[in-house]
Amino acid sequence: MRIEIDTSAPVLVTGATGFLAGWVVKQLVDAGATVHATVRSPEDNAKCGHLKTLSNTGKGKIILFKADLLEDGSYAEAMKGCRVVIHTASPFITNYNDARKDLIEPAVRGTKNVLNTVCSTPSVERVVLTSSCAAICGDTIDCQDAPDGILTEDVWNTTSSETHQPYSFSKVSAEKAAWDIA
Template sequence: MPLLIDTSAPVLVTGATGYVAGWIVKALLQAGVTVHAAVRAPEDEAKTSHLRAIAEAAPGTLTLFKADLLDQGSYAQAMAGCGTVFHTASPFTLNVQDAQADLVDPAVLGTRNVLETASATPSVRRVVLTSSVAAIYGDNADIASAPGGRLDESVWNTTSSLTHNPYSYSKTKAEQAAWEMAQAQAQWDLVVVNPSLVIGPALQARPTSESFSVLRQMASGRMKAGAPRWGIGCVDVRDLAQAHLAAAYLPEAEGRNIVSAVDTDFVQMAATLLPSYGAAYPLPRKALPKWLVWLIAPLARMSRQSVTRNVDVPFRADNTKAVKALGLSYRPLAESMTDMFAQMIESGQIAKR
């Protein structure tokens, strides 16, 4: 049954120029929704032109608003009259100098900023928060203590900190803050989407998500000798966008929702690219032994603790709830990877061979 999307009230999408947000905006505009897109620099054509182009070809309407996670109250104008808020804005980077300032503050304070504005905006009835499986676990070694040895929505990340997996720590603290605020009021309800590593093509020419760094490393030859068998989950960005719409418009949607298509690892991910690109690019074809990954970890800007707790340790997550409750179906890993790789070549992120 097709999802019934209410077009009677505008919706707000925070961080609308982001990788995931772009596909959410596109799906909303194609459904005829009026989208209020909150971005840091609406006047920056390089960052917003793809959204304007999508809007021109869609029945929905796009309006850009200036807002910033750390600017208290800056989302008020963009949120006025909106029935639904998609809060996607949050930094996703692994190379930080100051974890508190670069990751935790924008994630936590930004979430509080947006949700405080939601509580002050009478029209808001639902908030969809883009969290992460990083708020559920810190390292693959943690999964052994999950129910049945598989992550589900009842599990919280308790092992990350400012010094170990700070990105995961920021996502955990931000989601916890969101639930505390949601439970303290009765005007709007909160639905959380917890995706694994997001892959698939981007709508903008130069996306900044760390997902693209992984493929660039695979294509560059840095992993020619092999890749670590680092267990990870993946989901296509297009399927994730549909999960967000279902979270917003299905009345029965609730709680946390693990959105992850496949349990995999870097070696298996690279293997999906070999049939189409193996002859032209020095893609990894085998797994590096864990002892070697541990030895060279500092040279690759990895901690040896992370290697110990993640390499050769499988990722396992139960995606049953979201599949059933949100009506999801997932693209195969190979389709997502090849579409992403092709788009990165086309946009110049990976050199043509």
């Protein structure tokens, strides 16, 4: 199935230097869209150089905006005029000191910050929130207990925690926070 992309208004992609976001940005730019891409450090060419190159070679363009998952309101400027917000930003690190501070808080607060900004931005008509299968299934028991063996939006990862699979727990927590706002 091919989806037509409305290029008449910019599209916001959070966490644009991430793996998934990078491919989303590329598809949008190839379709001729203007992408408002949020990153932590727009001046960091090591992390943002590929986005600048893509902006110069694609049919669309990329405008970089500085935003921080933990800073309330930091997505407001990037979101102005956007009809679609694609929220992909979330920390994915394996070498952390404090799971709550380094993974869980940024995932949850970041999702809340983005969605609260959506609620106060009249131009936004649609939100796409990317998550992970980790929000559904942590340990095998989560999958085994799924009704009729089918994983749906009603199935949640119940085995992950701050101390056991904290990345997975961050994804569950962020997605539940999003549902609370929706």
